Every structure is written in structure tokens, then in C-alpha cells.
Amino acid sequence: MSETSEQVPWWHSGVVYQVYPRSFADSDGDGVGDLGGVIDHLDHLERLGVDAVWLSPVYASPMVDMGYDISDYHAIAPEFGDLDQMDRLIEQAHARGIRIVMDLVVNHTSDQHPWFVESRSSTDNPKRDWYWWRRPREGGAPTPEPTTWQSFFSGPAWTLDDTTGEYYLHLFAPEQPDLNWENPEVRAAVHAMMRWWLDRGVDGFRMDVINMVSKRVVDGALQDGPPDALDGGVASQSLNGPKVHDYLAEMRREVFEGRLTAFGETPVTIGETPVTTVADGLLYTDPRRGELDMIFTFEHVDLDGGPGGKWDLQPVPLPRLKTTLAAWQEGLEGVGWNSLYWSNHDQPRVVSRYGDDSPEHRVASATALATVLHLHRGTAFVYQGEEIGMANSPWSGVDDFRDLESVNHFHQAVAAGADPEQVMVALRRKSRDNARTPVAWDASPHAGFTTGEPWLPVNPDHREVNVAAQEDDPASVLAHYRRVVALRHEEPVVAHGDFTLLLPDHEQLWAFTRHHDGRTLTVVANCSGSPVDPVAAGVPLADDGEVVLDNEGGSAAPTAVLGPWAARVVRT
Numbered sequence: 172m173s174e175t176s177e178q179v180p181w182w183h184s185g186v187v188y189q190v191y192p193r194s195f196a197d198s199d200g201d202g203v204g205d206l207g208g209v210i211d212h213l214d215h216l217e218r219l220g221v222d223a224v225w226l227s228p229v230y231a232s233p234m235v236d237m238g239y240d241i242s243d244y245h246a247i248a249p250e251f252g253d254l255d256q257m258d259r260l261i262e263q264a265h266a267r268g269i270r271i272v273m274d275l276v277v278n279h280t281s282d283q284h285p286w287f288v289e290s291r292s293s294t295d296n297p298k299r300d301w302y303w304w305r306r307p308r309e310g311g312a313p314t315p316e317p318t319t320w321q322s323f324f325s326g327p328a329w330t331l332d333d334t335t336g337e338y339y340l341h342l343f344a345p346e347q348p349d350l351n352w353e354n355p356e357v358r359a360a361v362h363a364m365m366r367w368w369l370d371r372g373v374d375g376f377r378m379d380v381i382n383m384v385s386k387r388v389v390d391g392a393l394q395d396g397p398p399d400a401l402d403g404g405v406a407s408q409s410l411n412g413p414k415v416h417d418y419l420a421e422m423r424r425e426v427f428e429g430r431l432t433a434f435g436e437t438p439v440t441i442g443e444t445p446v447t448t449v450a451d452g453l454l455y456t457d458p459r460r461g462e463l464d465m466i467f468t469f470e471h472v473d474l475d476g477g478p479g480g481k482w483d484l485q486p487v488p489l490p491r492l493k494t495t496l497a498a499w500q501e502g503l504e505g506v507g508w509n510s511l512y513w514s515n516h517d518q519p520r521v522v523s524r525y526g527d528d529s530p531e532h533r534v535a536s537a538t539a540l541a542t543v544l545h546l547h548r549g550t551a552f553v554y555q556g557e558e559i560g561m562a563n564s565p566w567s568g569v570d571d572f573r574d575l576e577s578v579n580h581f582h583q584a585v586a587a588g589a590d591p592e593q594v595m596v597a598l599r600r601k602s603r604d605n606a607r608t609p610v611a612w613d614a615s616p617h618a619g620f621t622t623g624e625p626w627l628p629v630n631p632d633h634r635e636v637n638v639a640a641q642e643d644d645p646a647s648v649l650a651h652y653r654r655v656v657a658l659r660h661e662e663p664v665v666a667h668g669d670f671t672l673l674l675p676d677h678e679q680l681w682a683f684t685r686h687h688d689g690r691t692l693t694v695v696a697n698c699s700g701s702p703v704d705p706v707a708a709g710v711p712l713a714d715d716g717e718v719v720l721d722n723e724g725g726s727a728a729p730t731a732v733l734g735p736w737a738a739r740v741v742r743t
């Protein structure tokens with residue numbers, strides 16, 4: 172994007188809503204959400220005011236990883252619908268001014284994808300080199316596998332295939348073999364597939380683990396990690412690898428250059444990039460480099476994992492959370508671009524994680540968190556159900572979970588001697604299934620999600636927390652999300668203003684200013700259950716400011732004491 176050839180892109184002031192189709196709405200009663208369900212609820216998204224929908228994968232898939240294991244990039248999984256319905260969704264979303272962003276999963280395919288079926292069939296198959304095949308390690312130590320790498324879903328990242336006696340690489344489940352991007356034929360096939368979807372009318376891509384496509388290769392060999400690395404070296408050897416920037420620049424040239432969507436815009440590119448620093452973020456998102464429009468940082472969602480990783484729970488003091496996000500604001504300023512998110516299909520519900528989901532504080536903490544996040548600079552994302560304050564579910568045991576990451580972790584940890592109850596404590600807090608319980612549309616037994624049996628039980632709190640109950644309630648979480656989205660569209664300071672964190676060490680207040688073109692927004696939220704006087708704490712608020720957004724019913728003076736989880740945006 173250059174300032175001269177294109178105007179300010181929509182996503183500078185835009186909001187993207189993530190739909191996880193399996194859990195959004197079921198239109199045919201089989202208990203699984205589908206494209207018909209998305210079409211049926213476009214009114215909800217239009218009223219929320221979002222600019223785009225990111226659709227988690229709907230492609231043909233054995234669903235080992237719920238669609239992130241794709242067996243045909245050109246077909247829709249039957250439980251989700253078909254290509255005609257996909258076309259209808261694109262058309263009807265466009266008619267409402269809503270873009271459709273497809274999930275692009277090309278670090279790996281399903282093991283059922285014809286490419287892999289061919290690749291595994293013999294060592295001299297023309298597609299053999301489309302994946303990472305290696306002979307067992309000579310001498311078998313320290314591992315029989317070719318490298319020490321551990322998969323993100325527990326266990327080694329290599330599986331031995333009996334057909335040829337060689338191992339293949341999978342950073343995720345064994346049913347998700349990694350594509351070999353070193354092979355130009357693989358990249359060309361990916362590019363062609365992306366152009367096919369753009370031709371069909373989609374408006375961009377969210378690119379799954381796109382920073383994992385380049386593995387570190389030395390003299391043709393993949394390398395072990397340092398002996399003490401808990402992940403066996405996956406992160407150091409296969410994330411943000413040496414060729415990833417070349418691959419992305421090539422993709423931009425091959426797929427996006429000269430392309431315009433139905434909105435007359437360049438398709439948007441959003442990279443999912445775990446374990447990425449601000450320095451990496453600058454490389455990926457500096458428009459002069461021609462790689463991605465924005466990436467998802469993981470730093471603020473990795474804070475509650477300790478040295479032992481994601482399941483090693485540790486508390487997150489407010490100063491760590493706000494300074495982590497502020498570092499990205501400052502680091503990318505004027506060069507790159509942020510994505511702002513609290514939740515997605517891989518993360519627990521934010522109101523349970525960084526807010527307070529007790530009946531007393533749920534609405535206030537959900538709206539306070541929305542206010543602070545959306546008032547940062549970047550493209551804001553809302554994950555389905557977040558806009559009504561959906562919380563984590565009360566899981567009773569491991570049998571309740573459907574997500575392979577949760578189930579595998581439980582069995583591996585218990586086999587290694589952990590106390591099952593302790594493992595459940597972490598799973599209740601962090602399992603991805605927290606995000607995947609069906610959207611609560613109303614108070615009926617299956618929450619209006621399905622007329623059948625839901626594939627994952629609805630959260631029992633749906634009797635109180637649901638869309639219907641909030642639809643016309645100005646004090647609801649939903650009404651607040653509509654206001655936040657509208658403010659981002661209407662107030663240029665939100666999109667363009669610079670960012671200054673105030674009181675970085677304050678343990679209750681999250682405060683910052685945004686400044687642009689002679690105007691200032693001062694944002695302050697009390698992230699605690701007890702009142703705080705923001706002026707006494709040092710937040711520069713004055714009575715002549717105008718409160719442009721709050722979660723206190725619109726009546727508080729700019730300088731008033733903030734009640735539990737009260738949030739306020741003041742314009743001067």
C-alpha cells in the first residue's frame with residue numbers, strides 16, 4: 172500500500188468479527204454450526220457495525236483439528252454447506268458492506284489431502300518433496316526421530332510412516348503434515364488456490380501460523396534445538412525462519428499485486444504469528460517491505476503461561492498486561508500496524524481471563540476490557556460471543572472436551588505423573604473449548620444455536636447471557652460493543668492518533684492518551700473491584716472534557732471516581 176496509489180485502507184478504522192462456523196449457528200439441526208447459520212445472522216453483524224468477517228476454516232476436512240486440517244481447498248465441508256452457499260454468503264455480506272476474510276491454512280494440510288496421499292505413497296513419487304520426509308536418525312539418540320522437535324499438540328513433531336519407513340514432519344497433529352515451502356511447486360499451488368478464492372469474491376486472508384512456513388535448513392538438514400528447550404527446538408528452528416519474508420513478498424507479488432476486491436480495495440492480509448517480537452512485527456507489517464498488512468501478536472495472551480508453557484498457570488498483574496500492549500503500540504508506530512484482539516477460537520474467554528465473570532462484575536469488566544482494547548491503534552477484532560460477554564464454561568472432566576490439544580495434554584500430563592485434578596485446573600482456565608461453546612442466541616435449552624443436539628454443550632449461563640436478552644438493552648455488553656465499533660468509525664483519533672501509556676505501574680488503572688490533529692482522547696479504566704479516583708492517581712482529566720464513551724450509563728463527570736470496572740473515554 173502506498174499513500175499515493177491508495178487511500179487510507181478500511182482496516183485502519185475497521186473492525187473484524189471472527190466467526191468460528193462450527194459454533195456460530197446451526198441452520199439444519201445437525202448440531203453443528205454452518206454457512207446457513209452465518210447467513211441467517213448477518214443482521215446481528217450489521218447491527219454490530221463490523222467491516223469484515225473472518226471465517227475460520229469451512230473447507231473439506233476430516234476435522235481432526237476442527238477444520239485446520241484441510242483435505243480439499245476448493246470444497247466446503249458438507250457439515251458446513253457447499254460452494255453455492257459460500258457464494259451466497261459472500262454476496263449477502265457484501266450487500267451489507269461486510270467483507271469476507273478466509274482462513275488460509277497452508278503451513279500444513281490434512282493427511283487426507285490428495286497431495287499427502289500421493290507424497291506418502293513412495294519415496295520417488297513426484298509429490299514426495301511437497302512435505303518434509305526424513306530417514307530415522309542414525310544411532311537413534313537423542314531421539315529416533317530426525318530432530319528433537321515437539322509438536323504443539325503434545326508428543327514428537329515427527330511420525331514414522333510404515334509405507335516407506337521414513338518420518339514426516341507435523342508441527343501440529345500427526346494428521347496435519349507440514350508442507351515443504353522450499354519446493355517452488357508447493358508455493359505455486361498455494362498461490363493458485365488463493366487466486367481461485369479471490370476470483371470467487373473473498374476480500375482477503377487470515378493466514379494460519381504463517382510464520383512457520385520457513386524451517387531452518389543447514390546443508391539440507393533440519394537441526395535439533397538446544398538440549399534444554401522444552402519444545403525440542405520447534406520455536407527456534409521453525410518459527411520466523413530465514414526465508415519467511417521472501418515467501419511473503421513473493422506471495423504478495425504473485426497473488427495480490429494489481430488485485431482489487433469488489434470494494435475496489437487491495438485484499439487484506441492478516442498473519443497469525445505465534446512467538447513474535449515487536450522487531451519481527453516491524454518486518455512483517457512495514458508496508459514498504461510488501462509482506463502483510465498486520466499480524467497477531469501472542470505476547471499479551473501468553474502472559475498467563477509460565478516457564479512450563481501454556482498450561483503452567485501464572486497470575487498476570489495489570490502492569491504487565493498494559494505495558495505488553497503498549498510496547499507494540501510504540502514499537503510499530505509510524506511503520507507497521509497492529510491487530511488488536513482479546514479472544515479467538517484458541518483462547519479462553521477474555522471476561523473470565525482478564526476480567527471478572529462473577530454476576531456482579533461481568534458486564535462492567537467485559538465492557539471495560541472492550542473499551543481499552545478498541546481504543547488502542549490497530550485493527551480491532553471481536554470473537555463471536557465476546558460482544559455479549561460470554562464466559563468460560565464449567566467443565567466437569569476431561570471427557571467434556573472435544574479439542575485435541577486439551578485432550579492430548581491431559582493424557583500426556585497424567586501419564587507423566589501429574590495429578591489429574593491439577594491438570595483440570597489449567598484446562599478449565601485455558602482450554603480452547605472455552606471459546607468453542609455455541610454462541611448463546613437466546614435462553615432456550617440449546618441457546619437458539621441448534622434444534623438438534625449441539626456438538627459441544629452450550630454454556631449453562633446462556634439463560635442470562637444471550638443475544639436476545641441484550642438486543643435492545645442499552646446497558647448490555649452488546650450495546651457497548653456497538654458503541655465502541657461506532658466510535659472507531661467516527662472518531663479519527665482512534666484510527667490515527669499516537670499512543671501514550673500513563674501510570675504504567677498502577678495496579679488498578681489502565682490509562683492512556685491518544686492524540687491526533689489537535690484532539691486528545693484520554694482513556695481510563697478501573698480494572699479492579701474497588702473504586703479509584705483517577706484524578707488523585709494522576710490521570711490528566713478535566714471537567715471541561717467531553718465523555719464520548721463510558722460503561723457507567725453516560726452520566727458520570729469526566730473526573731468522577733471510577734467504580735469497579737468503570738471505563739471512560741474523554742475527548743478534549
Ligand code: TEU
Pocket residue numbers: 236239240276323343379380443445481516517576603
Ligand atoms: O493456531 C496456532 C497456535 O500456535 C496456537 O494458538 C495453537 O492453537 C495452540 O493453542 C498452541 O497452544 C492455529 C489455529 O488458530 C489453531 O486453531 C490450529 O489448531 C493451529 O493453528 C494449527 O492449524
